[in-house]
Amino acid sequence: xxxxxxxxxxxxxxxxxxxxxxxxxxxxxxxxxxxxxxxxxxxxxxxxxxxxxxxxxxxxxxxxxxxxxxxxxxxxxxxxxxxxxxxxxxxxxxxxxxxxxxxxxxxxxxxxxxxxxxxxxxxxxxxxxxxxxxxxxxxxxxxxxx
Amino acid sequence: xxxxxxxxxxxxxxxxxxxxxxxxxxxxxxxxxxxxxxxxxxxxxxxxxxxxxxxxxxxxxxxxxxxxxxxxxxxxxxxxx
Numbered sequence: 001x002x003x004x005x006x007x008x009x010x011x012x013x014x015x016x017x018x019x020x021x022x023x024x025x026x027x028x029x030x031x032x033x034x035x036x037x038x039x040x041x042x043x044x045x046x047x048x049x050x051x052x053x054x055x056x057x058x059x060x061x062x063x064x065x066x067x068x069x070x071x072x073x074x075x076x077x078x079x080x081x082x083x084x085x086x087x088x089x090x091x092x093x094x095x096x097x098x099x100x101x102x103x104x105x106x107x108x109x110x111x112x113x114x115x116x117x118x119x120x121x122x123x124x125x126x127x128x129x130x131x132x133x134x135x136x137x138x139x140x141x142x143x144x145x146x
Numbered sequence: 147x148x149x150x151x152x153x154x155x156x157x158x159x160x161x162x163x164x165x166x167x168x169x170x171x172x173x174x175x176x177x178x179x180x181x182x183x184x185x186x187x188x189x190x191x192x193x194x195x196x197x198x199x200x201x202x203x204x205x206x207x208x209x210x211x212x213x214x215x216x217x218x219x220x221x222x223x224x225x226x227x
Contacts, residue, residue, distance in 0.1 A: 115196075120185070141186060
């Protein structure tokens with residue numbers, strides 16, 4: 001398994017190499033680690049975020065962050081092949097639980113773990129949390145537009 | 147685990163996960179029709195088998211399996227590999 005962890009990668013990988021989303025809808029600003037089986041991403045939450053509603057990041061913001069983090073994991077395969085990142089589509093979200101919502105100034109950490117793959121659909125377990133508390137978890141199906 | 151024990155376990159977990167009557171799961175029955183599997187839910191079958199029997203399987207291989215009996219043989223082969 002090829003890893004892009006900081007220990008092994010020759011140069012820091014840019015999140016733009018793994019997912020096609022760009023500002024203002026890009027919901028990842030830090031890539032801590034990404035392999036074809038797992039990823040750890042980060043997002044500094046601010047009031048300027050397009051998914052910020054009221055005094056917190058919205059449910060949709062958390063879902064989008066988790067989906068892009070899963071797509072980043074899938075994007076590692078493209079990166080290894082030297083081809084541009086593909087769009088990933090959410091096929092289904094199961095076992096989704098929202099525990100809390102990050103607020104302005106907090107940093108969101110999202111952890112993705114590959115579960116299985118069949119017929120072009122990839123299954124991931126995902127959890128997002130801040131230093132303060134767990135925010136959300138789900139099992140997400142993603143299919144990549146090859 | 148012999149084939150009879152394995153098939154009983156597979157039938158039990160599949161009936162629960164896909165919410166079908168366990169009596170409809172027979173060796174000759176078509177997996178996709180019986181479980182109402184589509185391209186999105188096939189990965190659930192793969193994940194369930196992997197979790198239940200602690201094996202790693204290729205989704206492409208599973209997509210070619212037609213009957214439950216073929217699935218039992220496939221999983222048995224993975225367990226004994």
